Amino acid sequence: MKSILFAAAVALAGTSAFAAPEKYMLDASHSQIVFSYNHIGFSTTYGMFSGFEGEIMFDEADPAASSVSVSMPASSMITGWEKRFGHFMSPDFFGSAENDMVSFTSTSIEVTGEKTAKITGDLTLNDVTKSVVLDAVLNKSGQHPRAGKAWAGFDATATLLRSDFGLGAFAPAVSDEVDVMISIEAAKAD
Structure with a gap:
């Protein structure tokens, strides 16, 4: 009987160690954040972040x-127009920030489907930290055909109010709502 219990304990210990989250590093060349907002009702204006760093502790089983x-x-930030970028870096927007870093750190993940989840986390933007929820989708996980290692890809969306982060200049003429689309790839860390 003792040997059966010991074997069961070893099996459970092995299972829980196998199911632990594994570290994945973002592939900066295939990770983008695109944002858009309405400009005075005449157009939708886009911007982007690319080439950024980050990590995912990914537990595919849980x-x-x-x-x-x-x-x-x-x-x-990439705006596609130098004068717009200059305006975004002025005191009207990010120029008043002590710290120029934008960061997101998850605080919880609620699984909503086989490949979907709501990721809640702290977004720090313009020296203001607020909780936001990302609607996320696991696009694919598995062996990368060229890199020869485990890989994962995710998309996520959210709508933010820029005024929540002290960036509300010219609202509501320029929409306070900013739509955010995220697409990232990550490689299992060595």
């Missing part, structure tokens, strides 16, 4: 046990 942490300087 996604709720996963976590994500990402950061980038606001000054790495």
Whole structure:
């Protein structure tokens, strides 16, 4: 009887160790954050962050046990127009921030479907930290055909109010709501 209990304990210990979250590092060349907002009703204006760093502690067997942490300087924003970028870095927007880093750190994950989840986390933007919820989808996980290692890809969306982060200049003419679309790939850490 003791040997059966011991064997069961070893099997459970092996299972829980196998199911622990594994570290994945963002692939900066295939990770983007695109944001858009309405400009005075005439157009939708877009911007982007790319080439940023972050990590995911990914537990495919228990996604709720996963976590994500990402950061980038606001000054790495791509607007497509130099004068717009200059205005965004002025005191009207990010120029008044002591710290130019934008970061997101998850605080919980609620699994909503086979490949979907709501990721709640702390977004720090313009020296203000607020809780936000990302609607996330696991696109694919498995062996990367060229890298020869485990890989995972996710998409997520959210709508933010820029005024929540002290960035509400010209609202409501320029929409306070900013739509955010995220697509990332991550490689299992060596």
